[in-house]
Amino acid sequence: MIMEGFQATPYDGGIAKRFWVKFKNESLCALYTPFIVCLASGTLDSKSFLHCISQDVYFLQAFAHAYELAEDYADDDEDKEAIGVMRKRVLRKLKDQDDLVREWGFELPEVSTCDSATVRYTDFLLATAAGKVEGEKGRGKIVTPFEKTRLAAYALSAIAPCMRLYSFLSKEIKSVLVREESNNIYERWIDCLCSESFEANASRIEDLLDKLSVTLTGEELDVVEKLYHQAMKLELEFIASQSITQSTITPISQVQEPAECNLTLFCDFDMTCSAVDSSALLADVAIIAAAKTDLEDCESPYVHISAADLRTTWSNLSSKYIEEYEQCIESIRPSETVGRFDYEGLCKALVQLSDFESRANDMVVHSGVLRGLSQEDIKRVGEHLVFQNGCKNVLQEILGRENMHADVHILSYCWSGDLIRSAFSSGALPELHVHSNELPYEGSVTTGDMIKKMESPMDKLQAFNDILKSCENNGKHTTVYVGGSVGDFLCLLNADVGIVIGMSAGLKRLGDQFGVSFVPLFSGLVTKQRELAEGSCSGWTGMSGILYTVSSWDEIHAFILGL
Structure with missing residues (x-):
């Protein structure tokens, strides 16, 4: 994607x-x-x-x-x-x-x-x-x-x-x-x-x-x-x-006693944690591998695609995806802006997007571009992946802070869970949980197929709900979801606090059409603090139709952990 x-x-x-x-x-x-x-x-x-x-x-x-x-x-x-x-x-x-x-x-x-x-x-x-x-x-x-x-x-x-x-x-x-x-x-x-x-x-x-x-x-x-x-x-x-x-609404980690509250942080990966889209990284891995095969003329169990042809194929897939994605977003937008938050209408619209994402992944698999990638090369790319400024620091502190009951889950459309896991393990973050698609291997080389686990907003929401259900016996959970794409929409809305960073144009367009409000996080905190002082606020709750926007992970750090 x-x-x-x-x-x-x-x-x-x-x-x-x-x-x-x-x-x-x-x-x-x-x-x-x-x-x-x-x-x-x-x-x-x-x-x-x-x-x-x-x-x-x-x-x-x-x-x-x-x-x-x-x-x-x-x-x-x-x-x-x-x-x-x-x-x-x-x-x-x-x-x-x-x-x-x-x-x-x-x-x-x-x-x-x-x-x-x-x-x-x-x-x-x-x-x-x-x-x-x-x-x-x-x-x-x-x-x-x-x-x-x-x-x-x-x-x-x-x-x-x-x-x-x-x-x-x-x-x-x-x-x-x-x-x-x-x-x-x-x-x-x-x-x-x-x-x-x-x-x-x-x-x-x-x-x-x-x-x-x-x-x-x-x-x-x-x-x-x-x-x-x-x-x-x-x-x-x-x-x-x-x-x-007085009682305050922020930072989340200090508002309630650790024994009374568990924090579960969910994050998208591409362009939320990473500074580069993972599909582009995998394309680079495939093209470099093909170029190496071109030079060595080595035997392969698969039909060999030259580096030049592979580069063209990736370019065509990318262009086609962008064009059809924009068409899909336009087709699922209602003809008139909804005056109120319409969660049901949004869910129905996103079903159509889910079908599109599944077909797009099928197209990638059938093209053969994911065939023959070395597991070692994928992990190496992950280890050198560039993150958004401040992202790793926030996750490390959440997982490493004493007396803080916290879990971090990555929910991603990325095709390779190995790439994500290697990216985080290189930053001393082995404790977080990765939920994404996977590339199957024969030996240590990809077959070109894909184990599809996370293709749609519905898939992400299902994983989100399953994770929370498994935590029901561990007391109250405050959930924070961080993302910026249409695929994150349902999780953002269902989390106690949905934080939008690097907002995509599609997310903004759909949100405006279905009555979702995008509020700067600081402004939202001030409103919450007023409500708390008036006795009308009992904390953060999801499904309000309000998503909170930030410009950096530094803001997320201050909101969750303080300075």
């Missing part, structure tokens, strides 16, 4: 913007922390909010001192003046902090203590601003203006991601506030971080970091990137460390 993929567009901007884009997936994880979810839903207890805000004084003091050092380092008068303006702005905010908090409708506690997460960031920032940077040993005493400029850039690289992170988070929170019934008591604080003046300040720091970095060497730019990344990680740790006294 040929799956639809996507490719990120490279960002063309200054060094600060490039770093932000590079590490943005990590910043997205902050949205899934209990603190941010409760804040966005307006249900955060005021004591937790005020404790977090009380830490601002320590951050602002560290910013002011870092700016003072950077101003001294800067060689250019214009740069000195710009940094000086930033320092004065911080000092003014530090002086007016109590008044600002009162404007938001709160009173800061008279006494506050500096949290350990706050200490880790401020110590890092001040050490960086003082020139105590890893990788800088042995440079000796700073003498030249260029060396001073380097340290000014280092100082700003430890501040810039914090400003950009808060600007980003506040805008994401603002986007999920319910306008017509906005009773979020923290909206004035959120508005402050969303303001033009805050954005302008964040941009000024980034612009100045860009300017100071122009004269740096490649090695020094690597240091700037590491400092930027470390600053962001420390800020994320600070947000994640904020204590919450």
Whole structure:
């Protein structure tokens, strides 16, 4: 089966913007922390909010001192003046902090203590601003203006991601506030971080970091990137460390006691876990094997197809599949959009797609392209398969975390279970379960036939239900399904939480036609948190007609496991 993929567009901007884009997936994880979810839903207890805000004084003091050092380092008068303006702005905010908090409708506690997460960031920032940077040993005493400029850039690289992170988070929170019934008591604080003046300040720091970095060497730019990344990680740790006294909806692994809840994670494989479609990998294995046979002219029990002919056959099969698949999707779409979630109608439509997928697999078998593949070659390709960023890390942590009762099942249309198993075993993930089609062998070479176990959305759903039925005696199960193709549709809808990643055009078209709602996961969490606070939410349940979308496995990690 040929799956639809996507490719990120490279960002063309200054060094600060490039770093932000590079590490943005990590910043997205902050949205899934209990603190941010409760804040966005307006249900955060005021004591937790005020404790977090009380830490601002320590951050602002560290910013002011870092700016003072950077101003001294800067060689250019214009740069000195710009940094000086930033320092004065911080000092003014530090002086007016109590008044600002009162404007938001709160009173800061008279006494506050500096949290350990706050200490880790401020110590890092001040050490960086003082020139105590890893990788800088042995440079000796700073003498030249260029060396001073380097340290000014280092100082700003430890501040810039914090400003950009808060600007980003506040805008994401603002986007999920319910306008017509906005009773979020923290909206004035959120508005402050969303303001033009805050954005302008964040941009000024980034612009100045860009300017100071122009004269740096490649090695020094690597240091700037590491400092930027470390600053962001420390800020994320600070947000994640904020204590919450109320019940929360996320992360799933921490919401309920492990003894009371088991997590069962189901995943599609092609373009969900893998970065390349498995059918394309098997085509490569077949063509390389045919080319080897062409050169060696060795005997084979099968009719030999030349590498050139095999390549043409694969190309024709692929083109025919794509064309007929699109025709099939169009034919099963209702003539009019359904106004409500219509699960029965969707199931009936997908029966037709199931027939098409079965015929497509028959065509592959009859073509002979799967004949003569070495089991060793298939496993070797699996061992070197490229995964989606973050996928293996999530699965490894779920299976490896202590006191967490979890299983992972891969449900895939892939023709070769050996390919999937070898891909995961190479990443130290032998404990997960693979449910897919299989290629039978004579000796260690494929016969060209296929043992069909997983060809349709119905086959996946049957496997999904069978797995859960076998777990009935093990207590309550929270089920999460991760996928992005039409074949995943029924499992996504039946899981307690259906997460769509790398959504195919077919899935979106059919979903829209049959009343399925695609909601960004963060937005869905905020709604769930509101319901939980109102007492109308008892947890996650399937068959709601709502699927949750994410852009990366980092988001899935934060949702299930936390930061």
